[in-house]
Amino acid sequence: MAEKKLVEEITSMKEDFAQWYTDVVKKAELMDYSSIKGCMIFKPGGYAIWENIQRLLDARFKETGVENVYLPLFIPESLLQKEKDHVEGFAPEAAWVTYGGNEKLVERLAVRPTSETLFCDLYANIVHSYRDLPKVYNQWCSVVRWEKTTRPFLRSSEFLWQEGHTAHATAEEAEARTIQMLNVYADFCEQELAIPMIKGQKTDKEKFSGAKSTYTVEALMHDGKALQSGTSHNFGDGFAQAFGIQYTDQNNELQYVHQTSWGVSTRLIGAIIMVHGDDSGLVLPPHIAPTQLMIVPIRQEAEGVAEAANGLKEAFAAAGLRTGIDLSDKRPGWKFAEAEMRGIPLRAEIGPKDAAAGNCVLVRRDTREKTVVSIEEAPQKAAELLETIQQDMLSRAKDFLENHISEAKTYEEFVDAVESKPGFIRAMWCGDVACEEKIKEDTTATSRCMPFEQERISETCVCCGRPAKKLVLWGKAY
Amino acid sequence: MAEKKLVEEITSMKEDFAQWYTDVVKKAELMDYSSIKGCMIFKPGGYAIWENIQRLLDARFKETGVENVYLPLFIPESLLQKEKDHVEGFAPEAAWVTYGGNEKLVERLAVRPTSETLFCDLYANIVHSYRDLPKVYNQWCSVVRWEKTTRPFLRSSEFLWQEGHTAHATAEEAEARTIQMLNVYADFCEQELAIPMIKGQKTDKEKFSGAKSTYTVEALMHDGKALQSGTSHNFGDGFAQAFGIQYTDQNNELQYVHQTSWGVSTRLIGAIIMVHGDDSGLVLPPHIAPTQLMIVPIRQEAEGVAEAANGLKEAFAAAGLRTGIDLSDKRPGWKFAEAEMRGIPLRAEIGPKDAAAGNCVLVRRDTREKTVVSIEEAPQKAAELLETIQQDMLSRAKDFLENHISEAKTYEEFVDAVESKPGFIRAMWCGDVACEEKIKEDTTATSRCMPFEQERISETCVCCGRPAKKLVLWGKAY
Numbered sequence: 001m002a003e004k005k006l007v008e009e010i011t012s013m014k015e016d017f018a019q020w021y022t023d024v025v026k027k028a029e030l031m032d033y034s035s036i037k038g039c040m041i042f043k044p045g046g047y048a049i050w051e052n053i054q055r056l057l058d059a060r061f062k063e064t065g066v067e068n069v070y071l072p073l074f075i076p077e078s079l080l081q082k083e084k085d086h087v088e089g090f091a092p093e094a095a096w097v098t099y100g101g102n103e104k105l106v107e108r109l110a111v112r113p114t115s116e117t118l119f120c121d122l123y124a125n126i127v128h129s130y131r132d133l134p135k136v137y138n139q140w141c142s143v144v145r146w147e148k149t150t151r152p153f154l155r156s157s158e159f160l161w162q163e164g165h166t167a168h169a170t171a172e173e174a175e176a177r178t179i180q181m182l183n184v185y186a187d188f189c190e191q192e193l194a195i196p197m198i199k200g201q202k203t204d205k206e207k208f209s210g211a212k213s214t215y216t217v218e219a220l221m222h223d224g225k226a227l228q229s230g231t232s233h234n235f236g237d238g239f240a241q242a243f244g245i246q247y248t249d250q251n252n253e254l255q256y257v258h259q260t261s262w263g264v265s266t267r268l269i270g271a272i273i274m275v276h277g278d279d280s281g282l283v284l285p286p287h288i289a290p291t292q293l294m295i296v297p298i299r300q301e302a303e304g305v306a307e308a309a310n311g312l313k314e315a316f317a318a319a320g321l322r323t324g325i326d327l328s329d330k331r332p333g334w335k336f337a338e339a340e341m342r343g344i345p346l347r348a349e350i351g352p353k354d355a356a357a358g359n360c361v362l363v364r365r366d367t368r369e370k371t372v373v374s375i376e377e378a379p380q381k382a383a384e385l386l387e388t389i390q391q392d393m394l395s396r397a398k399d400f401l402e403n404h405i406s407e408a409k410t411y412e413e414f415v416d417a418v419e420s421k422p423g424f425i426r427a428m429w430c431g432d433v434a435c436e437e438k439i440k441e442d443t444t445a446t447s448r449c450m451p452f453e454q455e456r457i458s459e460t461c462v463c464c465g466r467p468a469k470k471l472v473l474w475g476k477a478y
Numbered sequence: 479m480a481e482k483k484l485v486e487e488i489t490s491m492k493e494d495f496a497q498w499y500t501d502v503v504k505k506a507e508l509m510d511y512s513s514i515k516g517c518m519i520f521k522p523g524g525y526a527i528w529e530n531i532q533r534l535l536d537a538r539f540k541e542t543g544v545e546n547v548y549l550p551l552f553i554p555e556s557l558l559q560k561e562k563d564h565v566e567g568f569a570p571e572a573a574w575v576t577y578g579g580n581e582k583l584v585e586r587l588a589v590r591p592t593s594e595t596l597f598c599d600l601y602a603n604i605v606h607s608y609r610d611l612p613k614v615y616n617q618w619c620s621v622v623r624w625e626k627t628t629r630p631f632l633r634s635s636e637f638l639w640q641e642g643h644t645a646h647a648t649a650e651e652a653e654a655r656t657i658q659m660l661n662v663y664a665d666f667c668e669q670e671l672a673i674p675m676i677k678g679q680k681t682d683k684e685k686f687s688g689a690k691s692t693y694t695v696e697a698l699m700h701d702g703k704a705l706q707s708g709t710s711h712n713f714g715d716g717f718a719q720a721f722g723i724q725y726t727d728q729n730n731e732l733q734y735v736h737q738t739s740w741g742v743s744t745r746l747i748g749a750i751i752m753v754h755g756d757d758s759g760l761v762l763p764p765h766i767a768p769t770q771l772m773i774v775p776i777r778q779e780a781e782g783v784a785e786a787a788n789g790l791k792e793a794f795a796a797a798g799l800r801t802g803i804d805l806s807d808k809r810p811g812w813k814f815a816e817a818e819m820r821g822i823p824l825r826a827e828i829g830p831k832d833a834a835a836g837n838c839v840l841v842r843r844d845t846r847e848k849t850v851v852s853i854e855e856a857p858q859k860a861a862e863l864l865e866t867i868q869q870d871m872l873s874r875a876k877d878f879l880e881n882h883i884s885e886a887k888t889y890e891e892f893v894d895a896v897e898s899k900p901g902f903i904r905a906m907w908c909g910d911v912a913c914e915e916k917i918k919e920d921t922t923a924t925s926r927c928m929p930f931e932q933e934r935i936s937e938t939c940v941c942c943g944r945p946a947k948k949l950v951l952w953g954k955a956y
Contacts, residue, residue, distance in 0.1 A: 034599070036552050044615070047545075067522035067526075069520055070528075070620075073622065092579050093579050099573070118512070142619075144551065158552075
C-alpha cells in the first residue's frame with residue numbers, strides 16, 4: 001500500500017539515528033542540499049518554522065527593550081583583527097571577498113562569521129555620553145563559517161540566526177543583561193518549542209572567543225547527545241578597550257562601556273526534530289507549527305463531504321488556528337501519512353457518515369488519540385487539544401531529560417556512564433583544562449556547562465582526584 | 479532656542495534637495511554610513527520601517543499563495559554564467575569570494591546580486607511533473623552589487639529586498655503571475671505607503687538582464703524625479719532552457735517551465751522620504767510608522783501630568799496604536815521638533831490645564847492641525863485621525879503626481895519640458911532604441927515605462943518623427 005511505503009522510507013530511530021534524522025529532514029521537506037559546498041536550502045516547510053521562531057522570539061526581545069538593526073555583510077580584515085582572541089577564533093573559518101567587480105580589493109573582506117567587531121565599530125561612533133546608554137541592538141541575518149562537514153540545521157557553512165549586541169555603563173548592568181537574555185532563551189524554548197533547557201556557564205575552554213564569560217542553554221536529544229541551543233556572552237570591557245568605546249559618565253569622567261552578545265540559530269529546528277520526532281517523522285509543537293491542523297476528507301467525492309470539510313476549514317481558521325485542507329486526489333491513508341511525516345499536531349477527519357451526523361474526528365499527532373466531536377464544537381475542542389499537546393510534549397521531554405541524567409563520583413563510573421548511559425553526566429571538576437582534555441580524549445564527552453544549580457556531589461575531581469571546585473554537566477554533543 | 483536649532487539643521491528642500499534628503503536620513507536616525515565602502519547601517523528607526531514593510535507586504539504575498547524559502551548567499555561562477563544575458567548584466571558588479579578559511583577555492587563564488595540562477599538550479603532538481611507546478615517561492619534577504627557611488631536607501635553595495643521566483647506550466651500562467659505581483663506592489667504602495675504608482679512595461683533597453691518582458695511601478699519624488707519602485711519580470715522559458723527545467727505534462731510530453739521573478743527593496747524607504755517629507759523632516763504614513771503616536775507631557779513635573787500621560791499611553795496602546803511617550807528631561811519644544819523630525823504621524827500633548835480639564839491635544843504631523851479631545855475619547859479619535867492622515871497623504875501625493883505630468887508632441891516641447899517642468903513627460907515613441915539613447919544624451923531623461931493605459935497623443939515619435947508605436951512615460955530618474 002502506498003501509504004505504508006511512504007512511512008517505511010523513514011529509517012527507524014533505533015536502527016540508525018543519524019539516518020533517521022536525515023530522512024525526516026528530507027521527507028518532511030524542511031531542507032535540501034544545494035550545489036554550493038556546505039550551503040543548504042531552506043524549503044518552505046523548514047523556513048516557515050524559522051519564521052514562527054523569529055516572530056515569537058522577536059516579540060520577547062522587544063518586551064525587554066531590544067531594537068533591531070541591520071549591519072553590513074562584510075568585515076574588513078583589519079577590523080576583525082582588532083580583538084586578539086576574537087580574530088583567532090573566527091579568521092580561520094572565514095570566507096574572504098577579494099574582488100569587487102573586476103577590481104582587486106585593497107583590503108580583503110570577511111563575510112561576517114559574527115558581528116561583534118561591526119557593532120563595536122558602530123558603538124565607538126555613536127556612544128559618547130552616559131545618556132547614550134544602554135544600546136540594546138539585535139539583528140536577524142545569515143552568517144558564514146567555512147565548515148568541512150555539514151548536517152542540515154546543525155552545521156553548515158551558512159546559517160540563519162539572530163545576534164544581539166549591547167553596550168552598558170556598568171559591569172553589573174552587562175552581567176544582568178547577559179543572564180536576562182539567557183533566561184529569555186530558556187523560557188522561549190520551554191514554552192514555545194516544548195524543550196526543557198539546562199542553564200549554566202561554559203568553562204574557559206568552551207567559552208566564546210573574546211568573552212569574559214559565556215552562558216549556555218543545553219538540550220538533550222533523543223539519542224542522548226547534547227545540543228548547545230543558545231549562548232549569551234559577557235565581554236566585560238575587553239572589546240571596548242580594543243575598539244575605544246568610551247563614554248563620559250555623570251561625573252564627567254571617561255569610562256569604557258561593558259558589552260554583551262547573545263544568539264540562537266536555525267540549530268533550534270534541529271533540536272525540535274531530535275527532541276520530538278518519532279519513526280513516522282516530524283512532530284511539531286503546536287505553538288511553532290506552520291500548520292497546526294490538517295483537514296483530511298474521507299471519500300471527498302461523496303455528497304456533502306467536501307462542503308463539510310471546507311466549512312470546517314473556515315471555522316478553524318476563524319478560531320485563529322493555522323489550518324490546512326488536503327483536497328488532493330491521493331488516498332486518505334496517504335494523506336494521513338503525509339500529515340504525520342510533516343509533524344502537523346492535529347488532524348481532522350471527516351467522511352460521509354461523520355458529515356451526516358454533524359461530527360468530525362480529531363486525531364493527535366503525538367499520541368494518535370482520536371476524539372469524535374460535533375462540527376459545532378470542533379474549533380474550541382481543537383484549540384484545547386492543541387494546548388494539551390503542547391503541554392504533554394513538554395512533559396514528555398522533561399521526563400526524558402530527568403531520566404537521562406546520571407552521576408559519577410569516580411573516573412570508572414564516569415567512563416562507564418558515557419558508554420552505557422546516554423544523556424548528561426553530573427560530575428565534579430577541579431577547574432583544570434587538562435582534565436577536560438583528558439575526558440574528551442578518553443570518552444569524546446565534553447563539559448557542557450557548570451549548571452547554575454550547583455551541588456557538591458563529591459569532594460574530588462572525577463578525573464584527577466584533586467579537590468573539586470565545580471559541578472559540571474558532561475556529555476557527548478552535536 | 480534649542481528646538482529651533484534642531485530643525486534648522488535640516489537644509490530646506492528648495493535650497494538643496496539632495497542635502498535635504500541626506501539631512502533627513504541622518505537626523506531621523508534612519509541610516510548611517512559604515513566603515514565598509516558602499517555599505518550602510520540600518521539604524522533602529524530605519525530598520526523598523528523595513529520590518530513594517532516586510533510584515534504588510536509578506537501578508538499580501540501569502541494571500542496569493544507565495545511560500546517563503548531561503549537559498550544560499552553564494553553563487554558559483556559557472557552557475558551564474560549559464561544564462562548569457564544574465565551573467566553580462568550582473569558579473570561586472572559582483573563581489574567575489576576566492577578563499578574559504580586559508581584555502582583558495584577551486585571555483586570562485588559570487589555573493590548573490592540576485593538569485594535567478596540559484597532558483598533555476600533548485601527548480602531543475604525538484605520540478606518533474608505538472609503536479610509539481612506552480613512553484614511560487616520568495617525570499618527576504620540582502621544582495622550585493624558593487625557600486626561606485628552610494629546614497630542611503632537608493633544605491634548601496636549591499637541592500638535588503640525580497641525576490642520572488644516562480645515556475646509555471648504555461649506561458650499564460652507566468653504572464654498572469656507577473657502582472658499579479660506588479661498589482662500587489664502598486665496596491666501595497668498606494669494603500670500602505672500612500673504613494674501612487676504608475677504601472678507600465680519597460681522598453682527592451684531598460685528591461686532586466688535575461689527577461690522577456692519587465693513591468694515596473696514608477697513613483698514621482700518631490701523634486702520631480704522618478705523612482706523605479708518595484709519590478710516584475712516574465713522570463714518566458716529562456717532560463718528553463720539554459721538550466722534544463724522540464725516537466726512531464728498531462729499528455730506525458732516533456733515541456734519547459736515558464737518563469738517569473740519580482741522584487742522590491744529598501745529603496746521604498748527612499749520613496750517614503752522623498753514623497754512625504756518636508757522641511758521639518760520625515761513624514762511617515764500611519765500604516766507604516768513604527769511609532770504612530772507620541773505623547774509629550776508639558777510641565778510633566780506638575781501634579782497629575784505624568785500620571786495622565788502614562789494613562790493615555792496605556793489607553794492608546796490598548797486601542798492597538800503603536801504609542802511612544804517622551805518623559806525625558808528635554809524641553810517640550812525640543813520634544814515636538816524631535817517627534818516631527820522622526821515623522822511620527824500624531825502627537826498628543828498634555829499639560830496641567832489639560833489634565834485638570836480631562837483633555838489632551840492631538841497634533842497632526844502632516845498639517846500641524848490641532849484637535850482638543852477628552853481623554854476618554856482620545857484613543858478612538860486618534861485612530862480616526864491616523865486613518866484620515868493616511869488618506870490625506872495619499873490624496874496630496876496623487877495631486878502632486880497629476881500636476882507633474884506634462885505632454886510633448888515635438889522634440890522642442892520635449893526638451894523644454896525636461897528643463898522647465900519637473901515630473902513625468904508623456905510622449906510618443908517609434909520603438910527604436912536609438913531615440914531612447916538620443917533623448918538620454920540630450921536631456922538625461924530616460925524612458926520610465928510604456929504605461930498600461932496607452933493613448934495616442936500624436937502620430938509621430940517625439941524624437942525622430944517616424945510613425946509612433948507606443949506612448950512612453952519619460953523622466954529624470956534616481
